[in-house]
Amino acid sequence: MDDWQRLLQGSLRKPEEIAQRFGLELEDVRRIARVFKIQITPYYASLIKNRGDGLWRQMVPDPAELREHTGEADPLLEDEDSPVPGIVHRYPDRVLFLVSHSCASYCRFCTRKRHVGDPSKINPRYIEGGLEYIRNHREVRDVIISGGDPLMLNDRRLEEILKGVRAVPHIEIMRIGTRMPCVLPQRVTEKLAAMLRKYHPLYVNVHFNHPDEITPESSRALNLLADAGIPLGNQTVLLKGVNDDPLVMRGLMQKLLAVRVRPYYIYQADYVNGTEHLRTTVEKGLEIMDALRGWTSGLAVPYYCIDAPGGGGKIPLIPNYLQSINAEQVVMRNYAGELYAYPQVKQKAKRKPRPAVAPCFNFDGPMP
Ligand SMILES: *Cc1c(COP(=O)(O)O)cnc(C)c1O
Numbered sequence: 001m002d003d004w005q006r007l008l009q010g011s012l013r014k015p016e017e018i019a020q021r022f023g024l025e026l027e028d029v030r031r032i033a034r035v036f037k038i039q040i041t042p043y044y045a046s047l048i049k050n051r052g053d054g055l056w057r058q059m060v061p062d063p064a065e066l067r068e069h070t071g072e073a074d075p076l077l078e079d080e081d082s083p084v085p086g087i088v089h090r091y092p093d094r095v096l097f098l099v100s101h102s103c104a105s106y107c108r109f110c111t112r113k114r115h116v117g118d119p120s121k122i123n124p125r126y127i128e129g130g131l132e133y134i135r136n137h138r139e140v141r142d143v144i145i146s147g148g149d150p151l152m153l154n155d156r157r158l159e160e161i162l163k164g165v166r167a168v169p170h171i172e173i174m175r176i177g178t179r180m181p182c183v184l185p186q187r188v189t190e191k192l193a194a195m196l197r198k199y200h201p202l203y204v205n206v207h208f209n210h211p212d213e214i215t216p217e218s219s220r221a222l223n224l225l226a227d228a229g230i231p232l233g234n235q236t237v238l239l240k241g242v243n244d245d246p247l248v249m250r251g252l253m254q255k256l257l258a259v260r261v262r263p264y265y266i267y268q269a270d271y272v273n274g275t276e277h278l279r280t281t282v283e284k285g286l287e288i289m290d291a292l293r294g295w296t297s298g299l300a301v302p303y304y305c306i307d308a309p310g311g312g313g314k315i316p317l318i319p320n321y322l323q324s325i326n327a328e329q330v331v332m333r334n335y336a337g338e339l340y341a342y343p344q345v346k347q348k349a350k351r352k353p354r355p356a357v358a359p360c361f362n363f364d365g366p367m368p
């Protein structure tokens with residue numbers, strides 16, 4: 001058994017342990033545990049400084065989870081876009097390949113709350129079926145290996161999957177989505193990095209939500225991956241009481257860049273059953289984006305997206321910089337709120353036929 005597997009075995013998961021460690025009512029924890037999986041690695045638990053802080057809110061179960069019935073079980077309709085078990089094929093040229101049902105720590109806001117930790121939902125037997133689907137679909141050029149957390153698999157099983165996908169001639173890139181560098185950075189070993197680098201071009205997207213999650217241990221893990229030539233991106237979920245503050249979010253984005261991770265997405269929290277106490281408004285998300293762009297490195301500014309309920313995919317939202325647009329000029333505001341005008345190119349007198357689909361502009365003014 002590897003070190004990380006030993007550490008994982010020591011995770012907090014029994015309701016008695018959780019209640020005692022965090023000073024919760026045992027009966028509350030038992031009731032939550034019947035509905036949603038609970039598990040926290042000792043490493044992640046050690047990063048929690050105070051009751052109710054940004055790390056606590058992500059992992060420590062809250063009785064509010066059982067009171068909230070507003071969200072849905074599968075808001076993104078991933079099940080509907082699943083042609084075979086373990087594959088979600090929503091976009092033209094890329095698929096999600098779900099290869100593990102478990103995670104090292106279970107996030108209270110998880111979109112796949114209904115899948116994670118349930119071995120019947122993402123079955124190891126489905127992996128061959130998923131590979132078969134990828135082989136048979138030549139339009140797929142990008143495979144996103146996800147779960148659960150794919151780094152819960154041991155190196156040997158993970159390598160089998162990477163090898164299988166890499167052997168498909170029409171697959172150009174592979175990506176792994178994992179929260180391990182955040183919740184169990186000991187999972188990232190030299191051995192793992194040496195294995196992964198054999199399967200380039202390979203990207204890894206990690207998941208950090210709070211600056212306190214960037215520690216010497218997580219930095220070591222990220223550096224090992226970056227040194228293996230793996231471009232690193234980060235996905236953050238906007239969460240109430242965790243990172244719904246422009247300064248906290250800016251701090252997180254800057255700290256990520258310092259460990260060679262490029263912020264990729266900030267997601268509006270999905271509309272999931274039992275997560276209402278962690279959701280915040282879209283206005284807050286736009287305010288945070290406004291507080292990033294221009295005020296810090298452009299590299300620190302990810303896309304802010306809502307994964308549209310009903311299976312519409314990720315839709316980016318951008319603060320409104322365009323004040324007006326007509327045939328003469330475009331009036332914009334800059335990051336500091338000052339107005340600037342850009343002269344339009346002179347149009348020929350004779351008008352071209354209008355395109356069949358009118359272009360859409362993100363602005364409030366009249367159409368030109
Ligand atoms: C997020 C996601 C992808 C990848 O989207 P990118 O914008 O390319 O990162 C692919 N398929 C599904 C179903 C997704 O949810």
Ligand code: SF4
Pocket residue numbers: 102103105106107109110111112116147148149179
């Ligand atoms: S690591 Fe990802 S899949 Fe696992 S519980 Fe957290 S959000 Fe869900």
